[in-house]
Amino acid sequence: xxxxxxxxxxxxxxxxxxxxxxxxxxxxxxxxxxxxxxxxxxxxxxxxxxxxxxxxxxxxxxxxxxxxxxxxxxxxxxxxxxxxxxxxxxxxxxxxxxxxxxxxxxxxxxxxxxxxxxxxxxxxxxxxxxxxxxxxxxxxxxxxxxxxxxxxxxxxxxxxxxxxxxxxxxxxxxxxxxxxxxxxxxxxxxxxxxxxxxxxxxxxxxxxxxxxxxxxxxxxxxxxxxxxxxxxxxxxxxxxxxxxxxxxxxxxxxxxxx
Amino acid sequence: xxxxxxxxxxxxxxxxxxxxxxxxxxxxxxxxxxxxxxxxxxxxxxxxxxxxxxxxxxxxxxxxxxxxxxxxxxxxxxxxxxxxxxxxxxxxxxxxxxxxxxxxxxxxxxxxxxxxxxxxxxxxxxxxxxxxxxxxxxxxxxxxxxxxxxxxxxxxxxxxxxxxxxxxxxxxxxxxxxxxxxxxxxxxxxxxxxxxxxxxxxxxxxxxxxxxxxxxxxxxxxxxxxxxxxxxxxxxxxxxxxxxxxxxxxxxxxxxxxxxxxxxxxxxxxxxxxxxxxxxxxxxxxxxxxxxxx
Amino acid sequence: xxxxxxxxxxxxxxxxxxxxxxxxxxxxxxxxxxxxxxxxxxxxxxxxxxxxxxxxxxxxxxxxxxxxxxxxxxxxxxxxxxxxxxxxxxxxxxxxxxxxxxxxxxxxxxxxxxxxxxxxxxxxxxxxxxxxxxxxxxxxxxxxxxxxxxxxxxxxxxxxxxxxxxxxxxxxxxxxxxxxxxxxxxxxxxxxxxxxxxxxxxxxxxxxxxxxxxxxxxxxxxxxxxxxxxxxxxxxxxxxxxxxxxxxxxxxxxxxxxxxxxxxxxxxxxxxxxxxxxxxxxxxxxxxxxxxxxxxxxxxxxxxxxxxxxxxxxxxxxxxxxxxxxxxx
Ligand SMILES: Nc1ncnc2c1ncn2[C@@H]1O[C@H](COP(=O)(O)OP(=O)(O)OP(=O)(O)O)[C@@H](O)[C@H]1O
Ligand SMILES: [Mg+2]
Numbered sequence: 001x002x003x004x005x006x007x008x009x010x011x012x013x014x015x016x017x018x019x020x021x022x023x024x025x026x027x028x029x030x031x032x033x034x035x036x037x038x039x040x041x042x043x044x045x046x047x048x049x050x051x052x053x054x055x056x057x058x059x060x061x062x063x064x065x066x067x068x069x070x071x072x073x074x075x076x077x078x079x080x081x082x083x084x085x086x087x088x089x090x091x092x093x094x095x096x097x098x099x100x101x102x103x104x105x106x107x108x109x110x111x112x113x114x115x116x117x118x119x120x121x122x123x124x125x126x127x128x129x130x131x132x133x134x135x136x137x138x139x140x141x142x143x144x145x146x147x148x149x150x151x152x153x154x155x156x157x158x159x160x161x162x163x164x165x166x167x168x169x170x171x172x173x174x175x176x177x178x179x180x181x182x183x184x185x186x187x188x189x190x191x192x193x194x195x196x197x198x199x200x201x202x203x204x205x206x207x208x209x210x211x212x213x214x215x216x217x218x219x220x221x222x223x224x225x226x227x228x229x230x231x232x233x234x235x236x237x238x239x240x241x242x243x244x245x246x247x248x249x250x251x252x253x254x255x256x257x258x
Numbered sequence: 259x260x261x262x263x264x265x266x267x268x269x270x271x272x273x274x275x276x277x278x279x280x281x282x283x284x285x286x287x288x289x290x291x292x293x294x295x296x297x298x299x300x301x302x303x304x305x306x307x308x309x310x311x312x313x314x315x316x317x318x319x320x321x322x323x324x325x326x327x328x329x330x331x332x333x334x335x336x337x338x339x340x341x342x343x344x345x346x347x348x349x350x351x352x353x354x355x356x357x358x359x360x361x362x363x364x365x366x367x368x369x370x371x372x373x374x375x376x377x378x379x380x381x382x383x384x385x386x387x388x389x390x391x392x393x394x395x396x397x398x399x400x401x402x403x404x405x406x407x408x409x410x411x412x413x414x415x416x417x418x419x420x421x422x423x424x425x426x427x428x429x430x431x432x433x434x435x436x437x438x439x440x441x442x443x444x445x446x447x448x449x450x451x452x453x454x455x456x457x458x459x460x461x462x463x464x465x466x467x468x469x470x471x472x473x474x475x476x477x478x479x480x481x482x483x484x485x486x487x488x489x490x491x492x493x494x495x496x497x498x499x500x501x502x503x504x505x506x507x508x509x510x511x512x513x514x515x516x517x518x519x520x521x522x523x524x525x526x527x528x529x530x531x532x533x534x535x536x537x538x539x540x541x542x543x544x545x546x547x548x549x550x551x552x
Numbered sequence: 553x554x555x556x557x558x559x560x561x562x563x564x565x566x567x568x569x570x571x572x573x574x575x576x577x578x579x580x581x582x583x584x585x586x587x588x589x590x591x592x593x594x595x596x597x598x599x600x601x602x603x604x605x606x607x608x609x610x611x612x613x614x615x616x617x618x619x620x621x622x623x624x625x626x627x628x629x630x631x632x633x634x635x636x637x638x639x640x641x642x643x644x645x646x647x648x649x650x651x652x653x654x655x656x657x658x659x660x661x662x663x664x665x666x667x668x669x670x671x672x673x674x675x676x677x678x679x680x681x682x683x684x685x686x687x688x689x690x691x692x693x694x695x696x697x698x699x700x701x702x703x704x705x706x707x708x709x710x711x712x713x714x715x716x717x718x719x720x721x722x723x724x725x726x727x728x729x730x731x732x733x734x735x736x737x738x739x740x741x742x743x744x745x746x747x748x749x750x751x752x753x754x755x756x757x758x759x760x761x762x763x764x765x766x767x768x769x770x771x772x773x774x775x776x777x778x779x780x781x782x783x784x785x786x787x788x789x790x791x792x793x794x795x796x797x798x799x800x801x802x803x804x805x806x807x808x809x810x811x812x813x814x815x816x817x818x819x820x821x822x823x824x825x826x827x828x829x830x831x832x833x834x835x836x837x838x839x840x841x842x843x844x845x846x847x848x849x850x851x852x853x854x855x856x857x858x859x860x861x862x863x864x865x866x867x868x869x870x871x872x873x874x875x876x877x878x879x880x881x
Pocket of ligand 1: 039041042088
């Protein structure tokens with residue numbers, strides 16, 4: 001891989017009071033890759049996502065994305081650059097319909113701008129219609145289009161998690177950070193999410209995913225990064241990770257899959 | 259020089275009562291995240307109950323103070339049990355919005371109810387303290403103000419000790435630091451809420467009695483008191499006890515100095531000017547709370 | 553019902569009531585309706601922040617007072633015509649909203665509540681104490697009555713009860729139009745998204761601060777419009793215009809009508825202004841009853857009267873995309 005990485009995380013650390021949640025995290029993600037970030041509970045995976053997406057400020061270290069240093073950039077600015085994260089707990093827009101939730105995801109890149117939208121120009125109305133169509137298409141891609149008019153908060157947990165991915169997709173990410181997309185889902189649902197991630201990646205979206213299910217990780221990833229106690233202990237292809245003695249003993253064992 | 263010392267002393271005495279009120283507000287806010295808009299009305303009620311008992315029923319002043327504080331505290335517990343708890347248990351309500359509206363409704367109700375019962379004309383609480391000031395060199399100290407200072411400091415010190423030493427106090431402090439963790443280890447957070455809300459209103463009532471004894475008692479006195487309590491709490495860093503105490507003294511002294519050196523009319527404005535400045539330049543307050551922020 | 557239909561219904565109801573009262577010619581009822589229309593503007597404005605964005609501005613009537621004082625000062629001291637003063641008052645209120653926003657929008661939740669409330673009270677004491685400008689507690693007296701040209705009605709003079717009502721309703725129509733436009737636009741969608749989940753909204757690129765400024769600015773402008781109309785109608789501006797009683801009044805309208813709904817504030821304003829009058833509740837009992845109503849409304853009908861007739865759950869088979877704003881009414 002000779003081209004510069006899309007995401008370059010260097011020596012990223014974060015403390016909460018006396019607790020070191022993440023220490024010296026260093027890794028890269030290249031365009032069009034699917035990379036998994038795994039590690040036991042409390043290893044600092046969510047913290048890493050929050051730091052990369054700008055929801056937390058690092059104690060030290062640097063996040064480079066598409067050739068620029070993201071220091072000080074708030075989350076919404078990073079999202080507009082195409083760096084979008086999802087949340088470990090299902091996150092939706094309350095009682096808004098599933099479709100409205102996804103439309104909300106498209107709003108930030110609204111073409112005609114705020115003023116035109118306020119005045120309600122013909123162009124703004126066309127853009128609105130286009131957003132609606134696009135949102136519906138995204139719901140179809142995610143396989144929850146039959147839920148379009150249901151209040152999001154009333155959806156089953158699994159559908160809410162998928163809706164979270166749909167909302168993220170609506171903002172047209174270039175790099176998508178997915179925090180445990182299959183947590184709390186049954187086997188069939190997680191199989192479907194795993195297929196969805198494949199499709200998303202085929203459309204050219206780079207994916208960095210935190211995942212506990214090894215079958216999902218191994219089937220999906222080009223590369224696996226293993227985190228423990230805030231430190232990277234392995235970064236390699238799924239096959240090599242599978243064979244890595246230390247990782248197996250320390251971690252894969254935890255998942256009962258080694 | 260003497261006037262300066264005099265004003266500092268006056269400010270400290272008033273500030274002690276502000277601190278009392280602000281500590282009460284801090285307990286309620288820090289523990290339950292309730293912005294208690296009715297805090298000043300509990301303060302007003304404390305003063306009126308003492309006026310009723312001493313001025314109209316002829317009871318002993320100190321006994322009346324104890325009764326009034328207990329009665330208002332009980333009212334606080336009832337408010338928590340019937341209103342605040344209901345809001346917390348309802349998933350459909352926005353907690354901050356609903357609790358604010360409930361306490362606003364309560365404050366309007368109590369203020370106007372007091373006006374219907376006692377009338378709008380300011381009253382004076384008859385009190386056992388001599389009117390002649392105690393003269394120390396060139397400094398004059400009015401006995402009632404001295405009583406305010408001593409009583410406030412005693413109550414605050416007792417409270418601090420109680421929070422540190424007793425089981426209930428430690429449970430309150432644990433809940434104060436991290437409510438979810440406290441609930442997780444099985445602390446009865448709901449009963450702790452009742453205790454805290456009752457205790458917070460008792461402190462407000464006591465502050466009302468003390469300042470009501472030095473000044474006058476009238477139904478709308480709570481509005482300004484609520485605001486001053488908010489001021490002190492912002493000043494001290496919301497949710498911080500040492501901050502509330504320090505903030506009370508800072509406000510009392512700066513008001514006293516402003517009244518002495520600027521104009522009496524500006525006295526009430528000075529606190530708010532300070533608040534806006536603090537909000538702009540140091541939103542965490544002078545002594546920020548050590549609490550887990552989410 | 554779509555937002556557009558709801559807005560149209562709101563407009564039709566307001567105009568219908570006003571026309572009916574004018575035809576009836578009852579000056580007392582027209583007075584109630586005039587105040588109702590003016591406070592409905594405020595209820596709409598408060599609902600923008602509290603209902604649509606979830607930012608609880610408990611000092612909202614600050615802008616009502618600023619609009620009132622601006623109009624009084626411009627007409628009495630600077631000799632401006634009322635229309636010009638009204639426009640300037642709205643602009644000044646928006647500017648005040650932005651300035652206040654710089655301080656308060658950095659604060660969250662309860663801190664925001666306390667800060668906005670503090671600003672209102674600061675304004676009250678400034679109005680009392682800055683005698684050179686505000687004439688202290690006595691206030692500014694003798695504002696000229698407003699007069700405007702209206703389509704169909706010709707020149708309308710605020711001295712007559714029917715003229716005052718027509719002017720207030722015109723102001724309300726403008727306010728309903730503005731609120732309908734913004735709520736139905738992308739901004740409305742963004743507000744609802746930020747209200748329902750701020751982290752999620754910023755994760756897809758929505759800037760919470762920018763939309764909060766927008767909401768605060770528009771709601772401040774509506775507050776200023778209401779204040780200016782109020783000052784012109786009653787002819788006097790005193791520090792009481794910043795009183796918390798007005799805040800309670802407006803808050804009650806929003807809560808009773810239904811926070812975050814489109815028609816709620818209008819319905820709430822109508823109920824809060826008219827019912828106590830029609831029941832002839834004595835002035836002394838008014839506020840204590842308002843206090844109890846505020847508590848009862850939030851506990852027993854938190855979504856307000858406009859939602860009472862409908863179960864909370866959305867019916868199956870609801871038409872796709874019918875909920876353009878996603879609001880619950
Ligand atoms: N806001 C916070 N304040 C204090 N400590 C925190 C905070 N967020 C996370 N932590 C702590 O930091 C450590 C890492 O947490 P993090 O959520 O990043 O782990 P994780 O790898 O995502 O775990 P999981 O698999 O359970 O999601 C944990 O010990 C956690 O308790
Ligand atoms: Mg996690």
